[in-house]
Amino acid sequence: MKEIIMTTMTASIAGFTFEDILLNAAGVYCQTTEELDQILTAPGAGSLVTKSATPAERAGNPGVRYADMPLGSINSMGLPNLSLDYYLDYAIAHQDEKPLFLSIAGLTKADNLQMLHEIQDSDFNGLVELNLSCPNVPGKPQTGYDFDTTRQILEETFAFFKKPLGVKLPPYFDIAHFDMIAAVLNDFPLAFVNTINSIGNGLMVDPETDTAMIAPKGGFGGLGGAIAKPTALANVRGLRQRLNAGIKVIGTGGVQNGRDVYDLVLCGAxxxxxGTTLHQEGPEVFNRLKAELAEQMKLKGYDDVNQFRSALQTLN
Structure with missing residues (x-):
């Protein structure tokens, strides 16, 4: 195992301090308490996020719903989870060990408001992630692409919700859309945004069988892994430039090595x-990534991630 070079890799969100900046992406190693325990205790992981929950247990999409592919992965999981109560109980039991993120993803606005009321009335005192960006539920569009609906949900949420809240966002592909979503988000006391969720509705063919690589939705699924890195960097950068300073950014997408982590921080994370690399390697990946990030920082003459966060230079 590579030696960890002495560096400072801390961050803070809504008064919570994270001793390391790495965590799992929602959906990976977070379905069961056994998986969550592995992330909670993994060296190099500063936090964890629970599986995006619906009010009741949900099986998700049938058939082959995840496949590794060149440059990453494709999946159409369909929000399999063990219910809000399952993850809320876990989060309350372990919230004093590390700052935790409790993720929810209702299939309707009413679902989300119901779950937020339950969390508000509970003993959970961590951070809540409202997932507005699941691309893999048949017949359900991504809320994060509907700016008016996003505003309506946040207005109704903040009328009663007083705990630290952030949103998980889909990738945006137009500069005007960065402006439009930021104009919505800046009107609310959000603690953070998490960007990006997988790039929705890609399609990959298995060359051996001439079939789609996954079964749900005729083979359409979210793209993750290396293929997502340029889009993730653009979204982290685009949102960091537009959001209020108090809204922190969690960068997700394309992390295979320490340089990838460095680049997301450089762009503002x-x-x-x-996600994908954690799925492929297991929780040991956090210590590897931390060591590789430390090496990259040493090469650049940094000993604290705050020295280069949001410091991307442009050619003009």
Whole structure:
């Protein structure tokens, strides 16, 4: 195992201090308490996020719903989870060990408001992630692409919700859309945004069988891993430039090595979450990434991530 070079890799969100900046991406190693325990205790992981929950247990999409592919992965999981109560109980039991993120993803606005009321009335005192960006539920569009609906949900949420709240966002592909979503988000006391969720509705073919690589939705699924890195960097950068300073950014997408973590921080990420590579390697990946990030920082003459966060230079 590579030696960890002495560096400072801390961040803060809504008064919570993270001793390391890495965590899992929602959906990976967070379905069961056994998986969550592995992330909670993994060296190099500063936090964890629970599986995005619905009010009741949900099986998700049938058939082959995840596949590794060149440059990453494709999936159409369909929000399999063990219910809000399952993850809320876990989060309350472990919230004094590390700052935790409790993720929810209702299939309707009513679902989300119901779950937020339950969390508000509970003993949970961590951070809540409202997932507005699941691309893999058949017949359900991504809320994060509907700016008016996003505003309506946040207005109704902040009428009663007083705990630290952030949103998980889909990738945006137009500069005007960065402006439009930031104009909505800046009107609310959000603690953070998490960007990006997988790039929705890609399609990959298995060359051996001439079939789609996954079964749900005729083979359409979210793209993650290396293929997502340029889009993730653009979204982290684009949102960091537009959001109020108090809204922190969690960068997600394309992390394979320490340089990838470095680049997300350089573009403005406070924390960095890992999905496909965590799925492929397991929780040991956090210590590897931390060591590689430390090496990259040493090469650049940094000993604290705050020295280069949001410091991307442009050619003009």
């Amino acid at each position: 406070d924390l960095v979450s890992v």
